[in-house]
Amino acid sequence: MRCPYCGGLETQVxxxxxxxxxxxxxxxxxxxxCGxxxxxxxxxxxxxxxxxxRSGRRxxxxxxxxxxxxxxALRKRPVDPERIERLVSGLVRRLESMGESEISSEMIGERVMESLKQLDDIAYVRFASVYRNFREAKDFEAVLGELEPRPDEDAETDELAATRRRVPSED
Incomplete structure (x- = not known):
């Protein structure tokens, strides 16, 4: 293994x-x-x-x-770095297991989006905005429409709605 500092070829484990x-x-x-x-x-x-x-280049x-x-995509999101490493390793394993030596960048992008969608909605939208080359706000609306509410979000929404029904308005 070549030393990244001096280029020496005799590194030791x-x-x-x-x-x-x-x-x-x-x-x-x-x-x-060099030490x-x-x-x-x-x-x-x-x-x-x-x-x-996409250009055909390999x-x-x-x-x-x-x-x-x-x-x-996951920057400043509450996701453990080990979970990110597992996600990357899983994606690479799935790509290698497909049996093809050539894989389109579109397929890789779609697989990443599927994984991010399961892991973190914000990261999914961030990645999709770059991958799909968003140009207008309606592009974001379309992707947000693809997201399904998470079970804990449904509970919060139901609880908030129930609270609003119980509390009389001050108008």
Whole structure:
């Protein structure tokens, strides 16, 4: 493994352990040339994936790019980082398990939106606004119409409505 600081090729592994979900091995490394310390992750890769862009261009699938786009959608949302990692790992596993080596960017985007819709409504709308290239407010309205009320939200709405019926107006 090449040192990210000095480019040395003889780095040494000081510690290895599985990640929380045991989907990867975390390795702490040190470079004997410069003394730099860094972490690497080793994951199972079922097959090499190629992404077919809308323009027809083909690029290698980049797990980190997928993770960054999901993290941007989830920025400042109350979602545990480990849950985000599980979501990304699950998406990559599903893509690799499809049996195809070429996958359209549209399919990846739709899968991400499905996952975000289950995880966090705000992140889903954020991702959809970029992925679907929203241009007007009505584009947001259409996506918001796709969201289903969550069970706890229904209870809050019913409770609020009942409170309003019980409290006489002061008009």
């Amino acid at each position: 000081k510690d290895s352990r599985p990640t929380e979900d045991s989907a990867a091995i975390r390795r702490r490394r040190i470079c004997p040339d 730099g310390r860094f972490t690497t992750f080793e994951r199972v890769q079922l097959r090499e994936l190629t992404v077919v862009k 690029v290698a699938f980049d797990r980190d790019k997928l993770a960054r786009s999901i993290e941007v």
